[in-house]
Amino acid sequence: MSASHSHSPTPAGAAHDAHGHDQAAEAAHIAAHIGGYIKVGVGLLVLTGITVGLSYVDFGSRQMNIIVGMIVATIKAAMVAAIFMHLKGEKMTIWRFLIMTAIFVVGLFLLTLLTHSDPVSGTSYSTH
Amino acid sequence: MSNPITKYLPFFTDAEVPHTVSARPDTGLYSAKLGIWLFLASEVMLFGGLFSAYIFLRLGAEPGYWPAGLLNVPVGTMNTAILIVSSITVVMAWAALKMRQLGKYKLYMLVTIVCGLIFLTVKLSYEWPAKFNHFGVFIKKEEASKYEEFLGNKHLKDTGQSPRWEISGHLLDAPKGSHYAHQAEHNAEHFAHETGRHDAVTPAEDDYVIQLDAVNANPSDKENDRPHFWPVPTSTKLAVIKASDVESASVFAPRHSTYFATYFLITGLHGLHVLGGIIVFLYLWLPFRGGTQLYKTNPEHLANRVEIAGLFWHFVDLVWIFVFPIFYLL
Amino acid sequence: MSSIATADVGHHGGTDPHADHHHHELGFLQKWVFSTDHKVIGLQYGVTGLSFLFFGFLLMLVMRWQLANPGIAVPVVGGFLRSVFGETVMTDAGALTAAGYNVFGAMHGTIMVFFGIVPVAVAGFGNYVVPLQIGAPDMAFPKLNMASFWCFFTSCVLMMGSFFLKGSAAKSGWTAYPPLAGIADFENGNIWLNGQTMWLIAMVFNITGSLLGSINFITTIIQLRAPGLTWMRLPFFVWAQFVTAFLLVLAFPPLEAAGFMQLTDRVLGTSFFMPTGLVVGQSVAQTWSGGGSPILWQHLFWFLAHPEVYVLILPAIGIVSEIVANNTRKPLYGYKAMVYSVFTLGFLSFIVWAHHMYMTGMGAKVAAFFQVTTIMISVPSVILLTALLLSLWGGSIRFNTPMLFATSFLPMFGLGGLTGIPLAFNAVDLFLHDTYYVIGHFHYVVAPGTIFGLFAGVYFWYPKVTGRKMSEFLGKVHFWGSLLAINGLFFPMFIQGMGGVHRRWYDGGVTYEQLAGPVLHWNKVMTVSAGILALFQLVFIFNFFTSWKFGKKVGRNPWDATTLDWDTPTPPPHGNFDKPIEVFRGPYEYSVPGYHADFHPQTSRD
Numbered sequence A: 001m002s003a004s005h006s007h008s009p010t011p012a013g014a015a016h017d018a019h020g021h022d023q024a025a026e027a028a029h030i031a032a033h034i035g036g037y038i039k040v041g042v043g044l045l046v047l048t049g050i051t052v053g054l055s056y057v058d059f060g061s062r063q064m065n066i067i068v069g070m071i072v073a074t075i076k077a078a079m080v081a082a083i084f085m086h087l088k089g090e091k092m093t094i095w096r097f098l099i100m101t102a103i104f105v106v107g108l109f110l111l112t113l114l115t116h117s118d119p120v121s122g123t124s125y126s127t128h
Numbered sequence B: 001m002s003n004p005i006t007k008y009l010p011f012f013t014d015a016e017v018p019h020t021v022s023a024r025p026d027t028g029l030y031s032a033k034l035g036i037w038l039f040l041a042s043e044v045m046l047f048g049g050l051f052s053a054y055i056f057l058r059l060g061a062e063p064g065y066w067p068a069g070l071l072n073v074p075v076g077t078m079n080t081a082i083l084i085v086s087s088i089t090v091v092m093a094w095a096a097l098k099m100r101q102l103g104k105y106k107l108y109m110l111v112t113i114v115c116g117l118i119f120l121t122v123k124l125s126y127e128w129p130a131k132f133n134h135f136g137v138f139i140k141k142e143e144a145s146k147y148e149e150f151l152g153n154k155h156l157k158d159t160g161q162s163p164r165w166e167i168s169g170h171l172l173d174a175p176k177g178s179h180y181a182h183q184a185e186h187n188a189e190h191f192a193h194e195t196g197r198h199d200a201v202t203p204a205e206d207d208y209v210i211q212l213d214a215v216n217a218n219p220s221d222k223e224n225d226r227p228h229f230w231p232v233p234t235s236t237k238l239a240v241i242k243a244s245d246v247e248s249a250s251v252f253a254p255r256h257s258t259y260f261a262t263y264f265l266i267t268g269l270h271g272l273h274v275l276g277g278i279i280v281f282l283y284l285w286l287p288f289r290g291g292t293q294l295y296k297t298n299p300e301h302l303a304n305r306v307e308i309a310g311l312f313w314h315f316v317d318l319v320w321i322f323v324f325p326i327f328y329l330l
Numbered sequence C: 001m002s003s004i005a006t007a008d009v010g011h012h013g014g015t016d017p018h019a020d021h022h023h024h025e026l027g028f029l030q031k032w033v034f035s036t037d038h039k040v041i042g043l044q045y046g047v048t049g050l051s052f053l054f055f056g057f058l059l060m061l062v063m064r065w066q067l068a069n070p071g072i073a074v075p076v077v078g079g080f081l082r083s084v085f086g087e088t089v090m091t092d093a094g095a096l097t098a099a100g101y102n103v104f105g106a107m108h109g110t111i112m113v114f115f116g117i118v119p120v121a122v123a124g125f126g127n128y129v130v131p132l133q134i135g136a137p138d139m140a141f142p143k144l145n146m147a148s149f150w151c152f153f154t155s156c157v158l159m160m161g162s163f164f165l166k167g168s169a170a171k172s173g174w175t176a177y178p179p180l181a182g183i184a185d186f187e188n189g190n191i192w193l194n195g196q197t198m199w200l201i202a203m204v205f206n207i208t209g210s211l212l213g214s215i216n217f218i219t220t221i222i223q224l225r226a227p228g229l230t231w232m233r234l235p236f237f238v239w240a241q242f243v244t245a246f247l248l249v250l251a252f253p254p255l256e257a258a259g260f261m262q263l264t265d266r267v268l269g270t271s272f273f274m275p276t277g278l279v280v281g282q283s284v285a286q287t288w289s290g291g292g293s294p295i296l297w298q299h300l301f302w303f304l305a306h307p308e309v310y311v312l313i314l315p316a317i318g319i320v321s322e323i324v325a326n327n328t329r330k331p332l333y334g335y336k337a338m339v340y341s342v343f344t345l346g347f348l349s350f351i352v353w354a355h356h357m358y359m360t361g362m363g364a365k366v367a368a369f370f371q372v373t374t375i376m377i378s379v380p381s382v383i384l385l386t387a388l389l390l391s392l393w394g395g396s397i398r399f400n401t402p403m404l405f406a407t408s409f410l411p412m413f414g415l416g417g418l419t420g421i422p423l424a425f426n427a428v429d430l431f432l433h434d435t436y437y438v439i440g441h442f443h444y445v446v447a448p449g450t451i452f453g454l455f456a457g458v459y460f461w462y463p464k465v466t467g468r469k470m471s472e473f474l475g476k477v478h479f480w481g482s483l484l485a486i487n488g489l490f491f492p493m494f495i496q497g498m499g500g501v502h503r504r505w506y507d508g509g510v511t512y513e514q515l516a517g518p519v520l521h522w523n524k525v526m527t528v529s530a531g532i533l534a535l536f537q538l539v540f541i542f543n544f545f546t547s548w549k550f551g552k553k554v555g556r557n558p559w560d561a562t563t564l565d566w567d568t569p570t571p572p573p574h575g576n577f578d579k580p581i582e583v584f585r586g587p588y589e590y591s592v593p594g595y596h597a598d599f600h601p602q603t604s605r606d
Ligand code: HEM
Pocket: C175, C309, C310, C312, C313, C355, C356, C374, C375, C377, C378, C381, C416, C417, C418, C420, C421, C423, C424, C425, C429, C432, C433, C434, C438, C441, C442, C445, C446
């Protein structure tokens, strides 16, 4: 069993030794971020208010209202993901499969709808 | 520390697996970080499947079969704000640990847990039950003209809006044999008590009597064309509807319509996620071996755990950011 | 989630002096039942999965009997089946009923795909072999791994238990299409304890187990590769498992969502998949508000189930690649092209799903889109197959049992793949859809394809697991018998399908004799072949158990292989390796000119 971790490039235990210095630097780095977290949080609260407000504004049609609402929601979601979830500056490994996921989820939405909106013509086909 | 219970659990038999705490140099990640992101990717697909059902069903719904304005917007807004606050506090809790401030960590974590609990309590003890005591009947299209005074389809047509087929409110009398009879009886008593009127229960056995929502009480009023921010109280006007004119009748429960089906399924699943998050946070907040006890031996490990639990929590918040507008507002 | 958070409780950095003792004092329960060791979990999955494959096969035998001899009592075991499965499934005389045929059909499909092949190919082989091949002491999250197995196990209990509910198990096909699946099995009056509801609940557990497992696989492969084991030095099997795990992680959740929706349709009366105006038994169903769409289920189902077919095949291709390289004593031809192909395949498999739905009334534009993507996906499949075929070229091939199965995999999978191409074309598929042609197509890919690949893998890694080889003689008997019988079983399906035989006729087509008459006699051929196939599996089972005790003893590397899994003690201990592992070369350095042996292990420095 002792052999099992000796091949690892950084054995789990090693992290402790080099600690002191790294840790202090990291702590300082994080302290610098705290103001940012609060700002983003307040921004999210404000945007929530804006979402609610906008939904009572008449943009001409339901569809337009939905589009506007979704744009604001997407901005909020992006803020959460980028700042709170540290996606901004996250490692490539994670980005790669998240991009794939995004592509597939969009595919799921769009392709499903496509089949929905292109029925065989000339029949009484309907989706309900 | 030898704990009599965990001693017999298989938890100490793991092989020594590298990168549980320290990052692997070429990926720059410790394993749990990668694992949680993969899990979140699968969650994106899970909620993606549900949202795609929402879009598909909503776009496929016949005009007048996708209700709007049935949820309590101020309460929903408040719950949204609570989740956002908890997202801030959880990231602060993590930052506190990284700066090795255990006290602050505990405080922020406590706030997070409380926020989560408030969110759930509001949902389960107020929002959902309020819906379950609300009743709607969809009128058969060919019979709709009989109920024009409650549906207002002429006005809707003139102003270019989708037709309305539903009459909703509090059920005061149900047809014989309906499993809503008990609820109706209860509501009728309440109605009599409030208004002193005893005309809510008709002698006929195949009638629904409904104490109307504002939209149905004044369906042609421009005021009611768009949803209200503050919920409008139920009117005292009554509608009597023959059971044979009804296409489907239900309380505002999942079975009511595809709208409520998606609403309850998505918010229900979301609620389960909130609950899961709270349980993990409690574990990390209490002095368990893997909770705050871990601070003594390996604070970095505890910080990592808070980070991944936090990632999950932010994701739950992120889902809600979409749930809120699509069900409450749009 | 909580399992991830707690995945590494315990002793890290060796701070606890008692840690070592625990490893030696494992009781039976800890060692073999509640184990977190990837090898034990792999075996648990493998053995459970193999049992399910056998059980699913037996269900099919009964169905095949019925197809060739409609309404006639099943010989010998008819009475026994009647007493086990009850009156819904078997008549008193011991013949299969119509409902029983539906039960067996639905459960055969479900069990083979979700309880047989995926557990053996992905969770079994993946768990056992991947950490060994990448030089890791275990999976990245051992406890999550155990949780995955127990989720799966729960789903097995529920699924098998559903046979014994009143009204028997699910009857709506492995695809569980609503609205039929939405209204099925309510006859016994219990909305929870009935076949279809139980099917859904079991599937939710099954999916959850799969998700936990695949997250673990991906993390393990990214994080725990031994020093020097760069991406392009990974054995192809690991690549195949890597892509497979991604397919599972990203494609399964929408089906889980759909499972929840069908569940609420059944128990809460929602109408996700229930259309307006649904007529059940002559009157309009009042139970559902309507407004839902059965097509939505098909989308969410096939969004998983097309990637799922690659989940079924990729691990088998991975196994075959290992065995081909090892027994041709040559590097794989076009290793890099294979890696890129497998990625392309994985990616494309997410955007072809609606080729299963041409009959749902989709318009020409959308059909054309899916037609094109489906044809595109056959390109990487063909690259994989061609690379493997070319790998055989000019090799001095050792035809041992694993290699026999591996080589026959190639033409069999080829036949399955080629017969898929006509199905990709909308116009052709409108005729062939739901006929035995489709059944023939996918069974060629999964049975003499994937399952032969799995047999190859069992014969190949058996010595690593048990320290003994399986009997070569019995192995060859098993191989030749199976190869002949399986073709007798599946090839006539193409003929019948083109003759118009529908895939779900429970009397073998007798009712439609005027239409299908000329091809119905093939039913007898197929049923006899199925029986013969069963007999030859007994040889395998015998071999599997007796070799455990009496097989020829072997050392660390009986096949003279190069990859890391053969660099461990046999059988590998807890923690896997008895020396530090560092990798210096690619996975298949066989017959390298100038080297003293004809194989050059990945760990050898010189
Ligand atoms: C290589 C190219 C392939 C093509 C072009 C292809 C095409 C198709 C098409 C169009 C169908 C739908 C037929 C219908 O229902 O009318 C189909 C069904 C099916 N295919 Fe394939 N396929 C290919 C490979 C595979 C592989 C590798 C597997 C599995 C390992 C597979 C498994 C299946 C299954 C299970 C079904 C039937 C599902 C059902 O209806 O129950 N196919 N294939």
